[in-house]
Amino acid sequence: MFVELVPLLQETVVVPSLFQEFLAAQADPDGGHRLYDLYAEEAPVAFEGRLLRKGEVDREAFAQAHRDICLQGIGRLPVFESVEIVSDNVEEDGGLAVGWFSARELGDGQLANVALGLRLEGGDWRIGWCLVASALQYWSYSQGLLQTLAEYPWLLADQPVLPRSSLDASYCRLFRQSAVDLSFLPETRFGCHMSGACCKFDYNIALPPAAQVLIDAIPWEGIKPALKGTKLEVRSDGQLQLKANRETCRFLDERRQCLIHQTLGRQPFGPCAVFPFAFAQTPDGVAVSTSLVCGSVRNRLGPSLSDRQDDVRERLFLAPVRSPDGFRLAPALEIPWESFRRVETILLQLLDYSHVPLHQRLYAGNRLLDALRRNEPIDLSAWLEEPPGLLADEYRATLRTYLSKIFDWDRRAFAGLPRGLSLDLHHDRLRDEPVVVDILRNLLFSKVYSYPYDLTTAHNMSILLYVLTVIMQSSVEGPLPDELWQELAALGGHGLLASLLPDSAPQGLKELLGSSEFGQWALWY
Ligand code: SF4
Structure with a gap:
């Protein structure tokens, strides 16, 4: 599945300087025009709550939105410094490259592995995607693009701070987990035993429209050719129907594994990532309940919730937290x-x-x-x-x-x-x-x-x-x-x-x- 990569020669200077330029433009409220120009035409960008290709977005409107997000997020958006290149590779046809950097976030002091995907456009290198990964990976350009698209379904949802790009979104997902107090019933336990019950049960699951772009980008021919060209039904509320009542999700394979999760190494779809947890905001923090549709929860199998709080916090980032309008x-x-x-x-x-x-x-x-x-x-x-x-x-x-x-x-x-x-x-x-x-x-x-x-x-x-x-x-x-x-x-x-x-x-x-x-x-x- 991994693409053969060869070291860059003349591009070794281009990759770090483009990344530095990208970081400078991203950090600058007036850097929206420059940021726009740095992105490749095909680069995915979040704009007005939708996932689009950069080429579909007006340059002026993009710059204005960038300015607004920067100003709203002052003091809360990540700021990267001490950038060092770790590796850079160009793919065999010479038109796609991936660079890896180590960058320190100023406020948290956190060292992050940042991957940058570049593509040659009209003789110039442009940025196709950029994100933080939990570890250095041997991603091809298209594998990194897929991981970037996986950030979007939740990047477009309400988050504590609106990200400027998938770089912000992936950093926050990995390193800015909520420190809110969690409460749960002491007897609750959960460990996924891959029963697949959650993917088959008699209920609807809806996804945001950006999920379709991710599904389209998955190389189904090497995974399950029958799923190539899958288009989820668009519901009257604009959401996509992942599965209807009485339906087993089409992405569940014969071994009861989720093909989306398997392909990406994590679950990008909010409703799936969050199951079996549900969150309710209270003045004391967040109350975490669980769905007993899951046999593991019902039979009290797996670690207790107090022993898996990091996992619960990561899921909290991907899920809406219901808020009270009174008690x-x-x-x-x-x-x-x-x-x-x-x-x-x-x-x-x-x-x-x-x-x-x-x-x-x-x-x-x-x-x-x-x-x-x-x-x-x-x-x-x-x-x-x-x-x-x-x-x-x-x-x-x-x-x-x-x-x-x-x-x-x-x-x-x-x-x-x-x-x-x-x-x-x-x-x-x-x-x-x-x-x-x-x-x-x-x-x-x-x-x-x-x-x-x-x-x-x-x-x-x-x-x-x-x-x-x-x-x-x-x-x-x-x-x-x-x-x-x-x-x-x-x-x-x-x-x-x-x-x-x-x-x-x-x-x-x-x-x-x-x-x-x-x-x-x-x-x-
Ligand atoms: S996308 Fe995966 S986890 Fe979600 S319902 Fe389908 S098979 Fe289950």
Whole structure:
């Protein structure tokens, strides 16, 4: 796969001087015109949120955008000095060259390996790409171009500082990882065991449009010829559809390896790189939850999250972090973050009381939320023992209709359930309780339900998920198949809320699903 490279002769002076010129123009807010001229016509550049060839961008507009980015990023964009050339090579046809430099970033004092791809254009050497690599590599010009294109899908996303080029983007990805405090559930573990479950599961994955340029640039003829010419479908929102529900991703090979990851040595697509993690911003830092669709997370295999924080931080750089618009006890009942965190902690602890039946723990959590809302006395010990109440027939009928509608959703896993599934709830049929508890704790901790939803809605969703689990377990002999566990985990991740309470749902329904009464009815059902 590596291209035979030979040392440069007369170009040995050109390569370092072009790199120095590039760095000077990049660092200068008024250097946009010079930077534009230094780039080859084919060089990929990020412009107005899109990935384009330099030749497609107006010189004046490019210079203006460069100036704006420089001014916005003063004090935050990387500044390189002490540049030393490490190696330079020209490819056999003499029109393409790759140079490697060691450069120190001024603020961090970090030594970086920088690669520069040059191409001969009209008798002059021009810059085709430039980026920081984790180690010196024997890249050909086109391999370096591919690595550069891999920076773009996330380079175009919102980042703490807008990069001027792929050089900035790759440096920040490798060396400017967020130092934010991370919190996670202590029991969470993860190590990829290449089950491929995440690439096959029944959900959509969307990518930014720049991903298509990267897919086009991959030399598929030497990897999997059938994928040559692959064009991802453009959705109505302008995003690209990597895979639809019920589809296995076309880039997953027979050995359950991702061909994109294999080819590039890392995963450039944000949704894939981030899985199974999800991030929620809080005033204390970032809460890291995990998808239990992944068998490794569900079965607690692999290192704990506290032992893989560097990995989590690198992924954090590639993913959107959901931000709250407030913290709520119940719909429209805003509370301070400290109170929210305290109540969430008690609910999580209650779920861990393994000596008490799970439905009773959920009931105590429900009563706690109700008492807090009404400003009434709290007595968790009594609630953990209180016998269930009686549900009026009309509510039971409404809940039955609700549950049967959920089982009618067009989901691959539900199709495997027995026809005429009994909707009766038998608490004593609960099995594999630790896995169910992990799913429910993750549901609460993920805070998906808190933005813009709230603790009571979140807790009600966990009760509903418990009810669905027991109904499924009552209908299947032995352990639930993986497909059903994945479905329950996905419903706990965001599926129940997104499907039951889309933004467009009537206010009355939002209030009902966010009321403590709803949680109680579901438990007494
Ligand atoms: S691109 Fe790779 S990691 Fe992402 S879904 Fe496809 S096979 Fe899986």
